[in-house]
Amino acid sequence: MLLESSPQNINMPLTLPRLFGWAAQQFDTKAAIREAGSDISYRELNDLRCRAGRAFLAMGVGRGDRVAIWALNSAQWIVAAAGAQSVGAILVPLNTRLQGSEAADILRRAGVKLLLTVTELEKGEPLAMLAEHALPDLQHQILLPSAVTGSVEAMSWDAFLASAAQADDAKFIAAERAVNPFDSADMLFTSGTTGKAKGVLCSHEQNIRVFQSWSATVGLRSDDNYLIVNPFFHSFGYKAGWLAAIISGATILPMAKFDKRSVLETIQRDKVTMLPGAPSLYEMLLNAPERSDYDLSSLRLGVTGAASVPVQLVRDMRDILGFETVVTAYGLTESTGVVSICRPEDEPETIATTSGRAIEGVELICAAPNTGEEVPRGCEGEVWLRGYNVMQGYFDMPEATADAITAEGWLKTGDIGVMDERGYLRITDRLKDMYIMNGENVYPAEVEKVLYGVAGIAQVAVIGVPKAPQGEVGMAFVVKKAGSDISAQAVSEHCSQHLARYKCPFYVEFVDILPMNASGKVLKTELKILAATLLSSKK
Missing domain, CATH: 3.30.300.30 (ANL, C-terminal domain)
Structure with missing residues (x-):
């Protein structure tokens, strides 16, 4: 029986393993993931998650260990992430466009114990690119399913899952139950102005609470077919992507690589209703000469941000692409991905020219950088926020954490903005040169x-x-x-x-x-x- 109530009104479990178990009970045989014409139900997804968790235990992965995924969007990505988090490990997603030296730097500084990857990414064969770098903590390398055979020997995904049989069920259940809402769930890396990447730690509870609120605000529903083009290594594809879908009971349609024709074909074939992305995604669809050859009438919900959004684009998304709801948002990795968001009922001008107002339970001000005092509404100041979504801190970087978060709990974003009398925020500049x-x-x-x-x-x-x-x-x-x-x-x-x-x-x-x-x-x-x-x- 599908729940029709808003995710915000549900007493949601606050750890990833409990969330997957809850979703299996609530949504049962409903499709959780649809990939290559095959469905994985919510119950099957939870079973796979438990199997992967036992396999991680068999590999010696446990509480606090770091597990990295360097791969394109796929069902296995989700299963691997949830399995690792189910035994208390910390997920470290890697950008699929990184060079070997960039990836090695993150793996080394995060102390990653196990890496899941594929045989081919944009810059070449990942394991071959890493072979010349010293990674003293890395003990296991797992290859997710691929049509290409890699030149560097590693354990296959099927062999990895088969190793679950070696794990003690009682130990897995104990490990799963020991996961605490305040435990770190992931470490997403974001570069700083010095060029040195920082690992941002966020907890299970933060992720679930933030994206329960986000899902309720944008109106994500259990009957949505959610095409996730945004990469899983990014908060937009991971947290606002498959995590939000599981919270809401939607069907996840992972897309490994963006291809305009594939997007159009998928929308038509799978009756896609939810399609978030950067403004450039929608502009490409609007400008596609072949767009009229496809039925896009199923599109219902679009969420954008990460750049300035022309008012005309919002109108075109509604009038030409047929979206019922279009909203814009603002966030950063250090805020668990979300700071503010527009509401579906807002006018196109508000959606295009602002990043909305703070999500529920979060304080947001524009402050004078030198004093921290809130500037008058309508005046520029540094965007500061305080609330349950502020990161736990930068991994192994206490000084950088202290620089970013004040003693009173305010996260200094480094962005310059203006807030209007309604509390809607407009980003005008960046203290950083990003x-x-x-x-x-x-x-x-x-x-x-x-x-x-x-x-x-x-x-x-x-x-x-x-x-x-x-x-x-x-x-x-x-x-x-x-x-x-x-x-x-x-x-x-x-x-x-x-x-x-x-x-x-x-x-x-x-x-x-x-x-x-x-x-x-x-x-x-x-x-x-x-x-x-x-x-x-x-x-």
């Missing part, structure tokens, strides 16, 4: 560090510049060393060898000098003015 490409955060300091490794570069500065449909892309301003004949192509090739693709600058511009202030700091505001001039001349 820019967002296709929903992915890019930190210029990290890119600049790589570029300084290029022979022939004397100075470099990277900024984000607007470009449709990505939202923003990188522009690198490069000062050559005397006598250097380095080309833009050489700069781009170096980046592609050392950085994930979304971090690579889209534009490379050579300049004689970089604008600097008296203390020698690059004036990126002036670079933005120069970039606007250069981009206008390229049109």
Whole structure:
């Protein structure tokens, strides 16, 4: 029997293993995951989760151990994550676009004990890319199902699941019951302005409470068919994706790689009702010449954010793509993924020009960065929040945690915003230099560090510049060393060898000098003015 009440009104279990057990009882034979024409029911999903949990125990994984997943969206990703969390392990999702050196740095600093991956990702074969790096804590490597055979030997997914038979059922039940709502459930890595990745710890309770509230606010229902294009390594695909779907009893349709035609085909074939994504996703669908060849009438709910949203896009999503409900939201990894959200009844102008108001139970202010005092409504200030969604802290980085969270519990986001009299927030700038490409955060300091490794570069500065449909892309301003004949192509090739693709600058511009202030700091505001001039001349 499906529950028709809002998820916010249900006494929800507050650990992942209990949540999966609860969902199996509530939704039983209803499809939890539909992939490649095959359904996994909620009861079957819970059984798989328990089997994976026993397999992790058989591998020696237990409470507090770190388990990483470096793979594209799939049913196995969900089963592996839930299985690991069921024995008290901490999930560490890895961005599928990372280079081997970037992934190895995270695995090493997180002390990951077991890695689940695939035979092929964007940058090559993951295990081969890791082979040259020292990973002293990594004891096991599991290959999720793949049509390609990897060159590095590892245990198969089927063999991993079969190892569950070696685990004692009583020990698994005890481990499952020992998981506490306040235990860390995951560690999502987010780069800082220094370019060093930080592992953000969030608890089981935080994840479930935040996305119970999120699901109720956006109106996610048990009869929804939820197409998840957003990657599972990101909060948008993981927490606002499959976790929210399980909380609500929706059917999960994982998509491994974004492909416009595949999205259109899936919407028509599986009667997709829920389709969240960055604004560029909807713009691609609106601009697709073949869109009229597909029946998109099932679309009901769209949730976007991560970039500025034109008012016309919100109208087009409703009028052309047929969405009944469109909302925008704002969040960051340190806030368990959500800070504020618009409401379905808000006007298109509000949805497009603001990030909504704070979720229930969370305080939100715009503060004077130096004093922490709230600025008057309508004035710019740093966005601060306080509540149950504030991260537990950065893993093994107490000083960075203390810098981010005040003694009074306020999380300083580093974003600049304006709040109106209704409590609706508009993000206007970033204290950090971060820019967002296709929903992915890019930190210029990290890119600049790589570029300084290029022979022939004397100075470099990277900024984000607007470009449709990505939202923003990188522009690198490069000062050559005397006598250097380095080309833009050489700069781009170096980046592609050392950085994930979304971090690579889209534009490379050579300049004689970089604008600097008296203390020698690059004036990126002036670079933005120069970039606007250069981009206008390229049109």
